[in-house]
Amino acid sequence: MEHTSVYGWKWHQHDCHKEEMHDFISPNKGCKQWLQHVKENKTSYLRIEKDKDGDLIIRGSLIYKQNPENQSEFEVFYFYIRKNSFMTVGLDLSLITGDYRDPCEHLIIEEKTSVEGFLVLLGELINHFLDGIDDLELKLKELQRDVQQNNHTTLLNSIYDRRIELINWSDLTLPVHETAMAIKEAYLDEITETNTFKRITTRIDRTITLLSHYRGDIDTLLNLEDVLSAHRGNEIMKTLTVFTVIFTPAMGLGAIWGMNFKNMPELDWKLGYLYSMILITLSTLAVYLWLRMKGWTGDLLRGKKNHKHFD
Known part of the structure; x- marks a missing residue:
């Protein structure tokens, strides 16, 4: 599928690897490796290089959806960004919009450049992550109330589950942040002075700040659980000692x-x-x-x- 912006640049959207992709990419060795990566690999990676005309290319892949309970279940898409166009392979926007937001294709192609359009796509990924982080926040608040009111011995498992979930969102957010920084590295003031870049990077920073805050909350809960467990153990040993002496x-x-x-x-x-x-x-x-x-x-x-x- 091909989307054409009113400003002339194009977004080539493919569900899977296709032969016509060869006509879009630069013939250098690195870009051919990217095609091989699309066929075989399922990991996040990122590269910046120049094509034969000296234009910058940013290529790589991002894991954009992952099951926190089974991290072997995930979805990855591949991207290839040039000055006047970009291509995505394997991206299913319905997985990141769901029932919360309208499809974002029109938001992407309304941007002035292909790089800004891709930044909007990164912003939608971050919005999807924020939905999951909001759910994590609710679970953490419930866990905090549980610690305060019940303090039962199964809380450690719940804290562990929330920590795994937090790691999952951190692992998804970091590559997106890295990609935004790579775009900044490649295009410098040409992109960093745009409102799109400022808005999306601020959203990414907000997400990282939330993750850092919740990481602190979980560490505090773990430390509190350690203190309570140690106190309970000491009280048990003290009680047994007193009864033995009596x-x-x-x-x-x-x-x-x-x-x-x-x-x-x-x-x-x-x-x-x-x-x-x-x-x-x-x-x-x-x-x-x-x-x-x-x-x-x-x-x-x-x-x-x-x-x-x-x-």
């Missing part, structure tokens, strides 16, 4: 009177059982009061009066 007299006396030696004078005591119960009770109570006076029991033996993170 019942040490009972265990010690029980071990002594559980012996089967022939000469044990306590066996002949008429009230031996009562005396042993009193001794065990008093010694256990004495150990407990001693720990309490030292302040070593803390809140371990008290009931929870209200819901707190460190209860």
